[in-house]
Amino acid sequence: MLFKTICFRLMHSGGSKHRSVVVRLSSSAAEGAVAPPANCRITAEQAVRLWAQHFTLHGISEPLLSSQYIISHVLGQKTLECVPRKRLRDTLTDREMERVWKLCSKCLTRMPVQYVIEEWDFRDLTLKMKCPVFIPRPETEELVSLVLEDLRLIRWESHRTDLRGLEVGCGSGAISLSLLHSIPQLRVFALDQSQTAVCLTTENANRLGLQDRLDVHHLDVIKDADAILRECDPVDFIVSNPPYLLSQDMKTLQTEILSHISFLEGLKTMPHWTGVWTGCL
Ligand SMILES: C[S@@+](CC[C@H](N)C(=O)[O-])C[C@H]1O[C@@H](n2cnc3c(N)ncnc32)[C@H](O)[C@@H]1O
Numbered sequence: 304m305l306f307k308t309i310c311f312r313l314m315h316s317g318g319s320k321h322r323s324v325v326v327r328l329s330s331s332a333a334e335g336a337v338a339p340p341a342n343c344r345i346t347a348e349q350a351v352r353l354w355a356q357h358f359t360l361h362g363i364s365e366p367l368l369s370s371q372y373i374i375s376h377v378l379g380q381k382t383l384e385c386v387p388r389k390r391l392r393d394t395l396t397d398r399e400m401e402r403v404w405k406l407c408s409k410c411l412t413r414m415p416v417q418y419v420i421e422e423w424d425f426r427d428l429t430l431k432m433k434c435p436v437f438i439p440r441p442e443t444e445e446l447v448s449l450v451l452e453d454l455r456l457i458r459w460e461s462h463r464t465d466l467r468g469l470e471v472g473c474g475s476g477a478i479s480l481s482l483l484h485s486i487p488q489l490r491v492f493a494l495d496q497s498q499t500a501v502c503l504t505t506e507n508a509n510r511l512g513l514q515d516r517l518d519v520h521h522l523d524v525i526k527d528a529d530a531i532l533r534e535c536d537p538v539d540f541i542v543s544n545p546p547y548l549l550s551q552d553m554k555t556l557q558t559e560i561l562s563h564i565s566f567l568e569g570l571k572t573m574p575h576w577t578g579v580w581t582g583c584l
Pocket of ligand 1 (some may be wrong): 440443471472473474476494495523524543544547
């Protein structure tokens with residue numbers, strides 16, 4: 304493997320002093336490695352900068368944020384702002400450094416940071432993420448807010464609390480689990496054509512203690528219509544964030560998305576689903 308040695312000059316804790324950290328960079332991202340600093344001593348703060356620079360060199364999207372997410376995750380926090388300042392200036396332990404290097408190297412393979420740290424926040428829930436299940440988008444949080452508004456109105460008008468919903472294409476379970484979390488009497492039947500997505504939704508439901516009000520099924524909404532009608536009780540609403548990218552837009556996608564997320568496959572089977580859709584029956 305070909306290495307070049309680079310000396311990063313990093314701001315030393317507290318201000319104007321600089322300290323050099325020598326690292327060896329591999330010549331390509333595919334080789335995927337940055338050797339740890341020669342003296343094995345680096346603070347969290349320095350590691351953030353070093354990896355942000357390295358990500359920039361390799362064209363990783365949002366280099367600083369990605370580096371910050373990974374290092375805060377290793378330090379047991381969601382964001383760098385949550386890490387005490389002193390901790391940021393302490394030298395990483397061997398174990399922490401090993402983890403930072405391992406996770407950051409995964410990022411070099413263009414794996415989205417959400418898969419690297421294996422979790423992501425959606426509204427007020429922390430969900431486990433697993434490649435290649437779709438990573439919930441911020442716009443989907445808005446979709447959930449809209450559905451919640453509709454459901455509040457329906458409950459108020461119908462004087463019913465025992466509503467039932469169907470989610471088509473549950474992915475990680477973000478939509479169903481957020482709705483269940485917000486409305487304690489709700490029950491949801493969720494389905495996905497991907498077995499990995501079904502397992503992930505089930506795992507997230509168990510982690511959040513919402514499994515008793517959620518039925519998750521490995522079904523294809525096009526091919527298994529009879530089974531869905533048979534297994535799913537009558538529902539009051541259907542919600543879905545289906546595959547929504549048009550083929551002409553796929554060329555513009557980031558490598559991170561194209562090579563890791565399988566939701567695009569749905570376009571072949573759901574050509575008539577062209578946008579985020581939600582409806583109440
Ligand atoms: C855009 S993702 C949305 C995932 C999740 N609901 C979210 O918002 O994060 C679309 C999901 O639909 C699933 N899907 C695609 N075609 C399907 C089909 N024919 N039947 C059931 N699920 C399907 C995919 O596996 C994927 O998990």
